[in-house]
Amino acid sequence: MGEVFERRALGGRNHLLEISLPKGDFKALGRFVRLRAWPRLGLGPGTLLDRPFSIHRAKPGLLTFLIREVGPGTKILTSLNKGDQVRVIGPLGQGLDDLEPNFLSQKWYLVAGGAGLGPMGSLVEALGPKAKLFYGERSGPDQVRLDYLKSWFKKSSQENIVATTEDGTGYGRPGLVTQPLIQSLALEKRAMIACGPKGLLAALAKIAQQNGLRYLALAEERMACGLGVCLSCSLPKLDGSNFRVCQDGPLVDGLSLDWESLRA
Ligand SMILES: Cc1cc2nc3c(=O)[nH]c(=O)nc-3n(C[C@H](O)[C@H](O)[C@H](O)COP(=O)(O)OP(=O)(O)OC[C@H]3O[C@@H](n4cnc5c(N)ncnc54)[C@H](O)[C@@H]3O)c2cc1C
Ligand code: FES
Known part of the structure; x- marks a missing residue:
């Protein structure tokens, strides 16, 4: 307790x-x-x-x-x-240090949609200036306070925060979080880790594929048993098997999931 x-x-x-x-x-x-x-x-x-x-x-x-x-x-x-x-x-669950032994030695784009910001705190802490954070929300009133977000980064790397709101009512830029990400990718290709709504994770899978990037997703599905039995948290994989977020995740190779069938 x-x-x-x-x-x-x-x-x-x-x-x-x-x-x-x-x-x-x-x-x-x-x-x-x-x-x-x-x-x-x-x-x-x-x-x-x-x-x-x-x-x-x-x-x-x-x-x-x-x-x-x-x-x-x-x-x-x-x-x-x-x-x-x-x-x-x-x-x-398994951590990035389990799945990606070279995690700390490379630069990453971290992409968070809404409550998907939760896991990013420890990743920024571990990566320091090797992390560039893209944080998207629908609207300004949903945003986590900017002073808190800035406190994750040293002053010298606070330009590594890129925030967006879809309706343009918050701090940062108006529009979808994928827009500045695509602009950054044109300048510098990096592996990506993302957490957020399925629509965002699916869009990032396409971007990763188009750019030939390593893409890890932190899946957040509703859970019931938490023991890998009820399958309420399972996501379909391209190889026909199920990925159980509670037992196999939440970290998953974002290119291994069947995002199209999730959309249907
Ligand atoms: C591995 C994992 C990590 C998570 N980390 C965080 C985190 O760091 N911070 C955070 O705020 N939330 C996180 N979540 C989501 C969080 O578990 C749910 O928001 C919470 O269970 C909702 O419970 P509730 O009783 O308040 O709402 P409920 O009545 O259970 O749900 C309210 C609304 O939220 C939606 N919802 C519930 N659970 C989820 C989910 N897992 N994914 C998407 N939508 C959901 C429902 O569809 C419903 O519309 C995580 C989920 C998982 C699986
Ligand atoms: S919550 Fe039951 S299998 Fe994951």
Whole structure:
């Protein structure tokens, strides 16, 4: 069982939740945990199932999550206060250091759509100036505060943040996040890691294919059993097999998934 160390509002429906754990020196880098907390009076009946969240940052004895409120489970988690108890199961999944041993030695484009920003904190921390972050939202009120985003980077590499809002109402540029990414690719080809809605992950698969790039996706599917049994989190692969996000992921070779059948 963990205990809330701090919860901070970060703009829109986004919150930073820091949970202290009695023991554990965890690595983040794409891994996730399942969290469950119990509602305060007046917050409704709560949820029976744990909810999966990427580890945003990890320090010995302290895990941090970037959580967007979208429903009953996240409403409870984003209403917690210092000292509240949270059940933490994990860390789960394979990390970038498992799948990509040369991860730290190369430059990456990190692409986040909406709540897909969650796993990017630890990746930027590990890569430093080798990371260029593309962060897209629909609208300004959804954005995580810019001062928080800037705090991930040293002053000298803050130009490595490229933010967009589709409707042009936030900081950064108007339009889709893929537009400045394509412009950057014309100047410098890099491998990509992405997390966000399926439409974005599918569009990035096309861009990666056209440019001959390594492309890793952090898939976020709704989960039920979390044990690889119910297949509710499975995504179709081009070879006809299923990729179970809870057991095989969440990190996946983005070119191995059948994005077309997901769209259908
Ligand atoms: C491996 C993994 C890592 C994740 N990391 C983060 C993170 O770092 N930060 C964060 O804010 N969220 C993250 N999520 C998504 C998060 O788990 C869901 O938002 C949460 O479970 C919703 O619970 P709820 O009870 O609040 O809403 P629900 O009532 O369960 O859902 C509310 C709405 O959100 C949609 N939704 C629910 N789960 C998902 C999902 N997995 N993907 C896309 N849409 C979903 C539903 O379709 C519905 O429209 C992650 C999911 C996975 C699988
Ligand atoms: S949640 Fe049941 S198989 Fe993944």
